[in-house]
Amino acid sequence: MSIFMILFTLLGGITLSAQSAINGTFSRKAGTIETTFLTFLTGSMFLAILILFFGQGDIFAIFKAPVWQLSAVFLGVLFLLFNVFAVQKIGVIATSITVITGQLMIGVVIDHFGWFNSLIITLDMKRLLALLFMIIALYFIYKGNKRSHEEATE
Protein backbone atom coordinates (compact mmCIF):
# COMPACT_ATOMS: atom_id res chain seq x y z
CA MET A 1 0.00 0.00 0.00
CA SER A 2 2.64 2.56 0.96
CA ILE A 3 4.80 1.73 -2.10
CA PHE A 4 1.75 2.53 -4.18
CA MET A 5 1.35 5.80 -2.28
CA ILE A 6 4.99 6.75 -2.87
CA LEU A 7 4.61 6.08 -6.60
CA PHE A 8 1.45 8.17 -6.60
CA THR A 9 3.33 11.03 -4.94
CA LEU A 10 6.14 10.65 -7.47
CA LEU A 11 3.45 11.17 -10.09
CA GLY A 12 2.48 14.35 -8.22
CA GLY A 13 6.01 15.69 -8.70
CA ILE A 14 5.96 14.69 -12.35
CA THR A 15 2.72 16.59 -12.95
CA LEU A 16 4.17 19.66 -11.24
CA SER A 17 7.10 19.73 -13.69
CA ALA A 18 4.76 19.12 -16.60
CA GLN A 19 2.67 22.05 -15.36
CA SER A 20 5.72 24.33 -15.28
CA ALA A 21 6.64 23.35 -18.83
CA ILE A 22 3.12 23.69 -20.21
CA ASN A 23 2.54 27.03 -18.49
CA GLY A 24 5.88 28.28 -19.79
CA THR A 25 4.82 27.41 -23.33
CA PHE A 26 1.40 28.97 -23.02
CA SER A 27 2.72 32.16 -21.43
CA ARG A 28 5.06 32.88 -24.33
CA LYS A 29 1.99 33.73 -26.40
CA ALA A 30 -0.57 34.70 -23.76
CA GLY A 31 1.51 36.50 -21.07
CA THR A 32 2.47 35.70 -17.46
CA ILE A 33 -0.56 37.14 -15.64
CA GLU A 34 -2.96 35.63 -18.18
CA THR A 35 -1.41 32.16 -17.83
CA THR A 36 -1.51 32.28 -14.03
CA PHE A 37 -5.12 33.48 -14.11
CA LEU A 38 -6.12 30.62 -16.38
CA THR A 39 -4.33 28.05 -14.21
CA PHE A 40 -6.19 29.21 -11.10
CA LEU A 41 -9.50 29.42 -12.91
CA THR A 42 -9.41 25.93 -14.43
CA GLY A 43 -7.93 24.53 -11.21
CA SER A 44 -10.89 25.84 -9.20
CA MET A 45 -13.32 24.36 -11.71
CA PHE A 46 -11.77 20.90 -11.34
CA LEU A 47 -11.67 21.24 -7.55
CA ALA A 48 -15.32 22.33 -7.42
CA ILE A 49 -16.23 18.97 -8.98
CA LEU A 50 -13.87 17.04 -6.69
CA ILE A 51 -15.37 18.70 -3.61
CA LEU A 52 -18.93 17.94 -4.64
CA PHE A 53 -18.10 14.24 -4.85
CA PHE A 54 -15.31 13.71 -2.32
CA GLY A 55 -15.31 16.76 -0.02
CA GLN A 56 -15.47 15.77 3.65
CA GLY A 57 -14.79 19.14 5.23
CA ASP A 58 -16.97 22.22 5.56
CA ILE A 59 -16.26 24.86 2.93
CA PHE A 60 -18.43 27.42 4.73
CA ALA A 61 -16.14 27.26 7.76
CA ILE A 62 -13.97 29.63 5.70
CA PHE A 63 -15.98 32.53 7.07
CA LYS A 64 -14.97 31.54 10.59
CA ALA A 65 -11.32 30.79 9.84
CA PRO A 66 -8.64 33.22 11.14
CA VAL A 67 -7.53 35.82 8.59
CA TRP A 68 -3.85 34.87 8.81
CA GLN A 69 -4.72 31.40 7.55
CA LEU A 70 -6.73 32.81 4.67
CA SER A 71 -3.95 35.19 3.65
CA ALA A 72 -1.86 32.23 2.44
CA VAL A 73 -3.65 32.62 -0.89
CA PHE A 74 -1.44 35.62 -1.70
CA LEU A 75 1.58 33.36 -1.32
CA GLY A 76 -0.03 30.82 -3.65
CA VAL A 77 -0.55 33.56 -6.22
CA LEU A 78 3.04 34.80 -5.87
CA PHE A 79 4.38 31.25 -6.25
CA LEU A 80 2.64 30.63 -9.56
CA LEU A 81 3.34 34.10 -10.98
CA PHE A 82 7.06 33.83 -10.17
CA ASN A 83 7.15 30.25 -11.42
CA VAL A 84 5.64 31.09 -14.82
CA PHE A 85 7.98 34.05 -15.13
CA ALA A 86 11.12 32.08 -14.25
CA VAL A 87 10.41 29.13 -16.57
CA GLN A 88 10.27 31.49 -19.55
CA LYS A 89 13.70 32.88 -18.68
CA ILE A 90 15.76 29.98 -17.32
CA GLY A 91 13.88 26.80 -18.25
CA VAL A 92 12.16 24.01 -16.33
CA ILE A 93 15.05 22.29 -14.53
CA ALA A 94 16.74 25.47 -13.25
CA THR A 95 13.37 26.78 -12.05
CA SER A 96 12.53 23.48 -10.31
CA ILE A 97 15.86 23.26 -8.50
CA THR A 98 15.78 26.92 -7.44
CA VAL A 99 12.18 26.69 -6.23
CA ILE A 100 12.95 23.52 -4.27
CA THR A 101 16.00 25.17 -2.69
CA GLY A 102 13.92 28.14 -1.54
CA GLN A 103 11.28 25.75 -0.26
CA LEU A 104 13.68 23.57 1.74
CA MET A 105 15.67 26.52 3.14
CA ILE A 106 12.58 28.20 4.57
CA GLY A 107 11.16 24.80 5.52
CA VAL A 108 14.21 24.24 7.72
CA VAL A 109 13.75 27.69 9.29
CA ILE A 110 10.01 27.14 9.91
CA ASP A 111 10.80 23.79 11.56
CA HIS A 112 13.57 25.33 13.68
CA PHE A 113 11.29 27.95 15.22
CA GLY A 114 8.14 25.84 15.09
CA TRP A 115 6.20 28.62 13.33
CA PHE A 116 2.54 28.05 12.40
CA ASN A 117 2.13 25.30 15.03
CA SER A 118 4.56 23.06 13.14
CA LEU A 119 6.67 20.42 14.84
CA ILE A 120 9.88 21.98 16.24
CA ILE A 121 12.94 20.39 14.60
CA THR A 122 16.10 22.29 15.53
CA LEU A 123 18.75 23.17 12.97
CA ASP A 124 21.54 20.63 13.55
CA MET A 125 24.78 19.74 11.73
CA LYS A 126 22.92 17.44 9.34
CA ARG A 127 20.52 20.13 8.27
CA LEU A 128 23.28 22.74 7.94
CA LEU A 129 25.10 20.30 5.66
CA ALA A 130 21.88 19.85 3.68
CA LEU A 131 21.69 23.63 3.18
CA LEU A 132 25.28 23.57 1.92
CA PHE A 133 24.45 20.88 -0.64
CA MET A 134 21.46 22.92 -1.83
CA ILE A 135 23.75 25.86 -2.50
CA ILE A 136 26.12 23.52 -4.38
CA ALA A 137 23.16 22.27 -6.44
CA LEU A 138 22.19 25.85 -7.29
CA TYR A 139 25.75 26.60 -8.37
CA PHE A 140 25.87 23.55 -10.65
CA ILE A 141 22.50 24.22 -12.24
CA TYR A 142 23.51 27.80 -12.94
CA LYS A 143 26.76 26.57 -14.54
CA GLY A 144 25.09 23.75 -16.47
CA ASN A 145 22.37 26.02 -17.79
CA LYS A 146 24.88 28.61 -18.92
CA ARG A 147 26.77 25.91 -20.80
CA SER A 148 23.62 24.55 -22.55
CA HIS A 149 22.77 28.12 -23.43
CA GLU A 150 26.24 28.81 -24.90
CA GLU A 151 26.18 25.53 -26.83
CA ALA A 152 22.78 26.40 -28.24
CA THR A 153 23.86 29.82 -29.46
CA GLU A 154 27.18 28.67 -30.97
Next chain:
Amino acid sequence: MRYIAYIFALFAGVALSFEGAIYAELGKNIGKLETSFYNFFMGSIILGLLWIFFGKGKISHVVEAPKWTLLGGALGVVYLTAIVISVPFVGVGITMVAVILGQLLMSMVIEHYGWLGSKKAKINKEKIFAVISMVIALILVN
Protein backbone atom coordinates in the same frame (compact mmCIF):
# COMPACT_ATOMS: atom_id res chain seq x y z
CA MET B 1 19.47 39.86 -16.13
CA ARG B 2 19.06 36.10 -15.98
CA TYR B 3 19.91 35.97 -12.27
CA ILE B 4 16.71 37.90 -11.52
CA ALA B 5 14.76 34.86 -12.71
CA TYR B 6 16.72 32.74 -10.20
CA ILE B 7 15.87 35.14 -7.39
CA PHE B 8 12.19 35.05 -8.38
CA ALA B 9 12.25 31.24 -8.44
CA LEU B 10 13.88 31.20 -5.00
CA PHE B 11 11.12 33.46 -3.69
CA ALA B 12 8.53 31.22 -5.32
CA GLY B 13 9.90 28.32 -3.24
CA VAL B 14 9.89 30.44 -0.07
CA ALA B 15 6.26 31.40 -0.73
CA LEU B 16 5.36 27.74 -1.31
CA SER B 17 6.82 26.66 2.04
CA PHE B 18 5.01 29.37 4.00
CA GLU B 19 1.83 28.62 2.09
CA GLY B 20 2.11 24.90 2.87
CA ALA B 21 2.66 25.48 6.58
CA ILE B 22 -0.26 27.93 6.86
CA TYR B 23 -2.65 25.84 4.77
CA ALA B 24 -1.94 22.82 6.97
CA GLU B 25 -3.63 24.82 9.75
CA LEU B 26 -6.53 25.94 7.55
CA GLY B 27 -6.94 22.32 6.42
CA LYS B 28 -7.67 21.32 10.04
CA ASN B 29 -10.49 23.88 10.12
CA ILE B 30 -12.25 23.41 6.81
CA GLY B 31 -10.85 20.18 5.25
CA LYS B 32 -7.99 19.54 2.83
CA LEU B 33 -9.78 19.51 -0.52
CA GLU B 34 -11.75 22.53 0.63
CA THR B 35 -8.48 24.33 1.41
CA SER B 36 -7.20 23.61 -2.10
CA PHE B 37 -10.45 24.85 -3.55
CA TYR B 38 -10.25 28.02 -1.46
CA ASN B 39 -6.70 28.59 -2.76
CA PHE B 40 -7.61 28.19 -6.41
CA PHE B 41 -10.91 30.08 -6.11
CA MET B 42 -9.53 33.12 -4.26
CA GLY B 43 -6.44 32.96 -6.45
CA SER B 44 -8.65 33.30 -9.54
CA ILE B 45 -10.31 36.36 -8.07
CA ILE B 46 -6.98 38.01 -7.20
CA LEU B 47 -5.53 37.21 -10.62
CA GLY B 48 -8.71 38.30 -12.36
CA LEU B 49 -8.21 41.73 -10.77
CA LEU B 50 -4.48 41.75 -11.58
CA TRP B 51 -5.29 40.85 -15.15
CA ILE B 52 -7.90 43.59 -15.55
CA PHE B 53 -5.48 46.25 -14.33
CA PHE B 54 -2.06 44.99 -15.42
CA GLY B 55 -2.61 42.30 -18.03
CA LYS B 56 -0.59 43.11 -21.12
CA GLY B 57 -0.79 39.70 -22.77
CA LYS B 58 -3.45 38.13 -24.86
CA ILE B 59 -6.05 36.11 -22.93
CA SER B 60 -7.89 35.27 -26.16
CA HIS B 61 -4.97 32.97 -26.94
CA VAL B 62 -7.06 30.45 -24.94
CA VAL B 63 -9.33 29.78 -27.90
CA GLU B 64 -6.59 29.40 -30.48
CA ALA B 65 -3.90 27.60 -28.45
CA PRO B 66 -3.55 23.80 -28.71
CA LYS B 67 -5.81 22.31 -26.04
CA TRP B 68 -3.00 20.51 -24.18
CA THR B 69 -1.43 23.85 -23.29
CA LEU B 70 -4.54 24.57 -21.19
CA LEU B 71 -3.99 21.63 -18.84
CA GLY B 72 -1.81 23.54 -16.32
CA GLY B 73 -4.65 23.95 -13.81
CA ALA B 74 -5.68 20.29 -14.00
CA LEU B 75 -2.09 19.17 -13.41
CA GLY B 76 -1.81 21.46 -10.39
CA VAL B 77 -4.85 19.74 -8.93
CA VAL B 78 -3.32 16.26 -9.48
CA TYR B 79 -0.20 17.45 -7.62
CA LEU B 80 -2.15 18.82 -4.66
CA THR B 81 -4.42 15.79 -4.44
CA ALA B 82 -1.45 13.40 -4.54
CA ILE B 83 0.13 15.20 -1.59
CA VAL B 84 -3.07 15.44 0.42
CA ILE B 85 -3.74 11.71 0.01
CA SER B 86 -0.24 10.42 0.65
CA VAL B 87 0.85 12.46 3.70
CA PRO B 88 -1.35 10.50 6.14
CA PHE B 89 0.00 7.19 4.75
CA VAL B 90 3.74 7.80 4.48
CA GLY B 91 4.37 11.08 6.36
CA VAL B 92 5.49 14.53 5.23
CA GLY B 93 9.18 13.61 4.87
CA ILE B 94 8.80 10.77 2.37
CA THR B 95 6.05 12.64 0.54
CA MET B 96 8.31 15.65 -0.02
CA VAL B 97 11.23 13.46 -1.14
CA ALA B 98 9.03 11.58 -3.62
CA VAL B 99 7.45 14.77 -4.99
CA ILE B 100 10.80 16.50 -5.42
CA LEU B 101 12.40 13.44 -7.03
CA GLY B 102 9.52 13.18 -9.48
CA GLN B 103 9.88 16.88 -10.22
CA LEU B 104 13.65 16.74 -10.80
CA LEU B 105 13.62 13.63 -12.99
CA MET B 106 10.70 14.88 -15.06
CA SER B 107 12.23 18.36 -15.52
CA MET B 108 15.45 16.78 -16.84
CA VAL B 109 13.57 14.60 -19.31
CA ILE B 110 11.26 17.41 -20.45
CA GLU B 111 14.12 19.77 -21.14
CA HIS B 112 16.41 17.19 -22.70
CA TYR B 113 13.82 16.24 -25.30
CA GLY B 114 12.18 19.67 -25.48
CA TRP B 115 8.77 18.19 -24.59
CA LEU B 116 5.62 20.20 -23.94
CA GLY B 117 6.91 23.11 -25.98
CA SER B 118 9.87 23.84 -23.69
CA LYS B 119 13.21 24.97 -25.03
CA LYS B 120 15.42 21.98 -25.76
CA ALA B 121 18.50 21.93 -23.50
CA LYS B 122 20.70 18.84 -23.37
CA ILE B 123 21.48 17.21 -20.04
CA ASN B 124 25.11 17.86 -19.12
CA LYS B 125 27.28 16.76 -16.23
CA GLU B 126 26.71 19.98 -14.27
CA LYS B 127 22.96 19.34 -14.28
CA ILE B 128 23.47 15.76 -13.12
CA PHE B 129 25.75 17.00 -10.31
CA ALA B 130 23.05 19.50 -9.36
CA VAL B 131 20.42 16.76 -9.07
CA ILE B 132 22.79 14.52 -7.06
CA SER B 133 23.51 17.40 -4.65
CA MET B 134 19.75 17.95 -4.27
CA VAL B 135 19.22 14.27 -3.47
CA ILE B 136 21.98 14.39 -0.82
CA ALA B 137 20.40 17.52 0.67
CA LEU B 138 17.00 15.81 0.76
CA ILE B 139 18.39 12.77 2.58
CA LEU B 140 20.17 15.02 5.11
CA VAL B 141 17.06 17.11 5.80
CA ASN B 142 14.92 14.10 6.66
